[in-house]
Amino acid sequence: MIEPPTRSATPQRELEPPERHPEAPAPGTVLPSHYENCVACGPSHPTGLRLVSTAGPEVSISGEFTVTADHQGAPGLAHGGVLALALDETLGGLSWLLRRPMVTGRLETDYIRPVPVGTTLFLTARCLGFAGRRMYAKAVGRLGPEGSVALRASAVFVVVPPEHFVEHGTDMTTEQVHDYEVNP
Numbered sequence: 001m002i003e004p005p006t007r008s009a010t011p012q013r014e015l016e017p018p019e020r021h022p023e024a025p026a027p028g029t030v031l032p033s034h035y036e037n038c039v040a041c042g043p044s045h046p047t048g049l050r051l052v053s054t055a056g057p058e059v060s061i062s063g064e065f066t067v068t069a070d071h072q073g074a075p076g077l078a079h080g081g082v083l084a085l086a087l088d089e090t091l092g093g094l095s096w097l098l099r100r101p102m103v104t105g106r107l108e109t110d111y112i113r114p115v116p117v118g119t120t121l122f123l124t125a126r127c128l129g130f131a132g133r134r135m136y137a138k139a140v141g142r143l144g145p146e147g148s149v150a151l152r153a154s155a156v157f158v159v160v161p162p163e164h165f166v167e168h169g170t171d172m173t174t175e176q177v178h179d180y181e182v183n184p
């Protein structure tokens, strides 16, 4: 079988600069959960991260959540997959500012420090720009607002039509899919 080509999250050519949508939420606006049962941001998910995102300047987002016993891998430490989830959600939140539906294509994560249970992780994500339908972005996770860097990520999101969520998800109609949400 022929393997698909590696799709680096490092741009291979100059990017079209990102444009903050004129109707994007103002910097400092706390963004609502895009789906109440989302494992990352949903308030109804029993063991989810309940990550809260806030619109930042230009095309950037900040997010925070507190690691609980539900998020452990090793005893007392956050699972790496859970931390990737937090990065993915924060990066995905950029779609609120771009108002283009997109899905994660690739997520490259560096785990720099362990993240103990009880830590409130502070995340930031910023859009680097576009190459056609590909959106390139970076994210950082810190142990405290100005704390040590625990995580870094580079990602490629791919812009999709709203029908993506109707075709592949459940209980969705095209009318329910807002054009700026991901996995609504």
Ligand SMILES: CCCCCCCC(=O)SCCNC(=O)CCNC(=O)[C@H](O)C(C)(C)COP(=O)(O)OP(=O)(O)OC[C@H]1O[C@@H](n2cnc3c(N)ncnc32)[C@H](O)[C@@H]1OP(=O)(O)O
Pocket: 007, 008, 034, 088, 089, 090, 091, 092, 093, 094, 095, 096, 102, 103, 104, 105, 106, 131, 132, 133, 134, 156, 158, 160, 181, 182, 183
């Ligand atoms: C506010 C909301 C926050 C929510 C955050 C949550 C975000 C998520 O977790 S989304 C869920 C996880 N992701 C997914 O389920 C995606 C699954 N994958 C897919 O559906 C498809 O492979 C998809 C849509 C990414 C691409 O398929 P398709 O639409 O046919 O596009 P395709 O023609 O293959 O590629 C389009 C472009 O994207 C690029 N591309 C496609 N896949 C990737 C990838 N994995 N990595 C990098 N680039 C990619 C292609 O190279 C192509 O580039 P170019 O146009 O320059 O040639």
